[in-house]
Amino acid sequence: MAGLLLxxxxxxxxxxxxxxxxLTEAGLILLPFVLLLAWTATRPSPQxxxxxxxxxxxxxxxxxLLLLAGPWVSPTPLGTAFVLAQAGAVAVIAWLQHGAARAFAAA
Known part of the structure; x- marks a missing residue:
């Protein structure tokens, strides 16, 4: 997503x-997060x-979601779908990460 936005x-x-x-700022915000994910993946105890x-x-x-609910932007229907789709994908990823961390901790 960072690459796409940038x-x-x-x-x-x-x-x-x-x-x-x-869009540029969102892409820039994602860059350190990508580095955190890469670094976390190399840790012996990522949980x-x-x-x-x-x-x-x-x-x-x-x-x-707050961006869409607030008065700050007026996205097109495609823009609304884009924001909702990426938010939904990130929500699924967070849910999967949470489950994986719990399973790893239980093992």
């Missing part, structure tokens, strides 16, 4: 009805960081 933000902005700056990763993902979902 690389194609200018092209996506008019289609989604979302400001290019917002210690799992709660942080899940919390960040849940925060991303909440921010995405």
């Amino acid at each position: 690389g194609a933000g200018a092209d996506l902005s008019p289609l989604l009805g979302l400001p290019q700056g917002l 210690r960081l799992a709660a942080l990763v899940v919390a960040i993902n849940v925060s991303w979902v909440a921010a995405s």
Whole structure:
């Protein structure tokens, strides 16, 4: 998603009805998160960081929904679908991460 937002933000902005700056900033915010995920995956006990990763993902979902509910943007129908789809995907990922961390901790 970081690559998509950073690389194609200018092209996506008019289609989604979302400001290019917002798309770029979201892509930039994701870069350190990607590094955290990569680093976490190399740890011998990744479940210690799992709660942080899940919390960040849940925060991303909440921010995405808040963005649509607030007065800050006027997305196109495709833009609304895009935000909802990525929020839904992140919610599923957070749920799976939470379950995996619990299973790993129980083992």
